[in-house]
Amino acid sequence: MAEPKILIVYASRTGNTEKLAQAVAEGARSAGGVSVELKRARDTKPSDADADAFAFWSHSAFEYMAGELKSLFEDFYIVRDKLAGKPVLLFTTGQGGQSSTLASIDRDVGVFNPGQDWY
Numbered sequence: 001m002a003e004p005k006i007l008i009v010y011a012s013r014t015g016n017t018e019k020l021a022q023a024v025a026e027g028a029r030s031a032g033g034v035s036v037e038l039k040r041a042r043d044t045k046p047s048d049a050d051a052d053a054f055a056f057w058s059h060s061a062f063e064y065m066a067g068e069l070k071s072l073f074e075d076f077y078i079v080r081d082k083l084a085g086k087p088v089l090l091f092t093t094g095q096g097g098q099s100s101t102l103a104s105i106d107r108d109v110g111v112f113n114p115g116q117d118w119y
């Protein structure tokens with residue numbers, strides 16, 4: 001049987017989030033038993049909604065998620081049935097004012113009726 005696939009999607013302007021997402025992907029791979037794919041939000045397509053679990057991660061900008069992640073959520077809306085019921089992890093990177101950003105991601109992800117979401 002194929003290993004469950006975790007898709008880690010991130011947006012990063014100056015590279016901090018990218019480094020953190022790479023480290024989390026490496027950690028998840030080293031735990032074994034799962035296949036881990038890491039993609040920038042702007043390179044992620046509705047066909048990627050076939051993964052078994054997701055992590056969405058954005059840097060904070062003006063207390064909101066990056067535009068490319070917001071745009072992806074709009075693209076995912078047409079395949080929202082594929083995300084329903086699946087586990088989702090949410091992350092944000094910031095300099096102390098990131099809770100509104102996390103709330104913005106949580107609000108959009110809530111549209112997809114995830115099975116569980118953690119942050």
Ligand SMILES: Cc1cc2nc3c(=O)[nH]c(=O)nc-3n(C[C@H](O)[C@H](O)[C@H](O)COP(=O)(O)O)c2cc1C
Nearest residue numbers: 012013014015016017059060061062063094095097
């Ligand atoms: C234009 C701009 C707006 C920002 N707005 C926020 C913010 O609202 N809250 C916060 O915590 N950090 C904010 N930051 C800080 C970044 O989120 C932080 O530097 C983060 O590490 C950048 O991640 P990245 O390197 O992946 O782009 C802002 C940075 C910039 C340049």
